[in-house]
Amino acid sequence: MKKNVLIPTDFTIESLNVVKFLLQNRPNDCRYNIILxxxxxxxxxxxxxxxxxKSKMLASLSNRSFEEACGVIKNKYASGIASMRTDLFSGYTQAAFNxxxxxxRIEEIYIPNSYHLxxxxxxxxxxxxxxxKCKQPVNKIEWKTEALLPEKGSLAEIFYNGVVAN
Known part of the structure; x- marks a missing residue:
């Protein structure tokens, strides 16, 4: 079964934690078309x-580490991803967003609960x-963010699973 999901992004590696959470907790028979x-x-x-x-605007917003992290996610969770792409919304009204x-054909939206884009x-x-305000189901995802994480902002951050060693 394929599902179309939307995840807002600010083109940081940390914003990809929502994608990682979604794919780690997916049903085995489900593949996602993900729009960032x-x-x-x-x-x-x-x-x-x-x-x-639009393509030039997306290129100016994106960065190399974000693209590499997306590639890592696509490779690691290939069985759960039918497609993953970035897009730009430039409307002004709720009707335009709807x-x-x-x-x-967005079926669900996943947003971070504590991380602010x-x-x-x-x-x-x-x-x-x-x-x-939209009618689609919105799922809030929670994960631990550590300010002192040595890999913060780097590609290694995508492998961090929220478990803190003492």
Missing amino acids: LHGAQAPDTITELLFFS NYLLAN HAKNPKSIDLLPFIT
């Missing part, structure tokens, strides 16, 4: 609209108000 979604304001001048490119969910640039927008 970031919110950004649409260009508001004619000139900006003419030269706007239409995005409908067009992408950071704006990557001045045009970034917070998707949580849209997510909390």
Whole structure:
């Protein structure tokens, strides 16, 4: 069985913990089409609209360590991932967000409970108000975040499972 899920991202390795949690706790017969979604304001001048490119915007938001971490997750959980891609939402209204969910056939949304997504640039927008008002099931994921984790912000962080050794 395939499921289409949406997970908001800020293009940090830490935001991928939601993906990792989802895949570690999936039913054996389930594969996911995962959309990692970031919110950004649409260009508001004619000139900006003419030269706007979603792929260029995504490339400017992403970074090498995030891409590598996505690759590691895809390899480690290959049996649970049908597809995984990043996308950009640039709407202003709840109706636009609901239409995005409908067009992408999103069945569930997973969000971090204690981790707050950071704006990557001045045009970034917070998707949580849209997510909390939508009709799709929203699952809040909790994980431990350690401020003193030596691998914080590096690729090794994706292997951290939340268990703290004493």
